[in-house]
Structure formats: structure tokens, C-alpha cells
Amino acid sequence: MRALQLQVGFFSSSLSFSVSSAATVPLVPFQFSNEFYRLLLEEEWTPKKWNGPLQYENSKSGADLMMLPADLALVKDPRFRRYVEAYAADEQLFFRDFARAFEKLLELGVDFSKKRQVVLK
DSSP: OHHHHHHHTOOOHHHHHHHHHHTSOOSSTTOOOSHHHHHHHHSOEEEOOSSSSOOEEETTTTSOOEEOHHHHHHHHSHHHHHHHHHHHHOHHHHHHHHHHHHHHHHHTTOOTTSOOOOOOO
16 A cells, blocks of 8 residues: 555555545445444454455444455554544544545646646537
8 A cells, every 4th residue: 555655646644545445335325424434443354254365244243244354454554543543533534534635636647837728519
């Protein structure tokens, strides 16, 4: 993840962290929230028993959700866990950081020194 941060020019962990974790499939279609972070902390995640790649399922409330090893690494690494805890506790903070990070991604490589007008027909 840190290599990707440097590659795309993210130097703030909170900015890159909010985008990387927000890329996870939403739990409720078309609802943007901090649920991902809350579930990382509130659920008990155990390795799924199957013949596929390593995944974790929520054993506390019914094995109806899945997390990847990269998702759980966010909780295990203290440098990232602080963001999980902050975003789980404050949805508006997550929204603000996500908006800033997404704006940076959208504008990556755009030369704002040249004023151009795009005309759509």
C-alpha cells in the first residue's frame, strides 16, 4: 500500500487509506458510509473454511460477510488502525478525508496551469 501511495503521489496516509478501503464493495448497495470500519472493529473475523484463497468471515454474527487479508491488515497495523478507529467513530471525518483523496485521484496528472475550455456537443 505504501508503494502505491508514493506512485500516485499520496503523502498523507489518511488520504490514501480512505480511498483504498472505500473501494471495498458496499454492504448496502448505493449507501456510502463508514460501516466497513465499524465492522472491522466490531465483528470477530475467522478464516473461512474452503478451498479458495484466504478470506475471513464474521463468526460473531452469522458468517454472512467477508473480509480479505488486506482488510484485516488495516486493524493489525497500528499505523493504519488509528484511521480505522477514527473513521468507525466519526463518519463525517471519513467522508471529508475520502472527498479530499478522491479529488486528488481525479485531478492526478491534470495541468491546471493551462486554461482550457471543453465544449460538449
